[in-house]
Amino acid sequence: MHDEKTRFVERDRNWHPPAYAPGYKTSVARSPQQSLVSMQSPSVSEIGGPDFSGLRIGRYDNDLLLNFTQGQALPVGERIIMFGRVIDQFGKPVPNTLVEMWQANAGGRYRHRNDNYLAPLDPNFGGVGRTLTDEQGWYRFRTIKPGPYPWPNDPNSWRPAHIHVSVMGPSISTRLITQMYFEGDPLIPRCPIVNTVNDPDAVETMIGRLDMAHSKPMDCLAYRFDLVVRGRLQTYFENQ
């Protein structure tokens, strides 16, 4: 008989942004001052996670061009496909995992009761999508490219165009929320939220790449964004 002992590759806290990143002002009062308490041997409570393969995903849930009006009318903006793979740190695909995303419209306005930016709402755009990865870890959304927008951090801070992306992975240990930025956007290096990440190589992991091969002539461009979640390590112990 075998007992399986699962662990995940340790999360590199210097790779991710620190909790306290004063350039992003809201983090100042929302960052713990005490050290995180390390669990030397994570239990089943940390190793497991929800399986959403039984969640009823609607027909248009991954299609933001159609989902707000249920196919009645199209939103304004550059039509894009956002796609990629969810893999773990060993390159293994993560199948049937929930990928959720949300974004502003082409003018940089969110459909959220607290957003009152000057740019108008688009009557044909909601800004939320979700899907499950396939057996090879692929996911795909159809949407419009969101617009940049100003926000009150520095006297004149602007967010680069971005799409918020949430991925579950196989465990609550692999849970990750990030933002996808668009290759070449000059606002990326000026963004206080991007700059919470210290390592330029880590910033690169958040950049969606223009992928002409997957674009559709006379229809839409494609951006590829792969998500890498913590790798699972397995050790088998022989029981007598």
Added chain:
Amino acid sequence: MQQPNTQSTSELILRETASQTAGPYVHIGLAPSVAGLPARDEEIWNRMAGPEAEGEPIEVVGTVIDGNGDLVRDALIEAWQADAKGVYQPFFDLRNAFNSFGRTATTFEGSSEWSLQTIKPGPVAHASGQPMAPHINLSIFARGVNVHLQTRLYFDDERDANAHCPVLSRIESPTRRQTLIASREAGDGDRVRYRFDIRLQGDGETVFFDF
């Protein structure tokens, strides 16, 4: 005997995608009706247990408080817990009597409490074989939180189990350990209520875990 370290394993693995704050509009993606968007066919929300669920029905409520002592009104929380027998039910289905996973959020107005309708979890065995006291794992996402914070909620009416929990014992400071204990209150109707306020910073700062 100690073997020489000839190969760096870090070269062999990919780096994780970096985390970013969920931002103030997290609700659009993870709690659309809170943002003011129409609900989809099925949403993942805070009713983790229905009336048919086995175990003691409970409600868990709390606030999230920042380092200035102000309410964090835009926090989203994810919960993960075992059932009354101490077994996880990972297969999420809204038709299940109980799901191990749920979501909730603080509110923009009023007392800004998050809440979960669930059942009291049973004890779960630790890797060491010792039982862990009943607990709910919570992850906190919010504007200004760059990597989500992970904590555990324990119950104040489980003194004995708490005293022997191998994870609670990992926390050196007894004062800090206390930040993970939810307190029992008189609830509405037949549901017992526990309160668990999460303090992100400063006095009474909640213990957050790395795992």
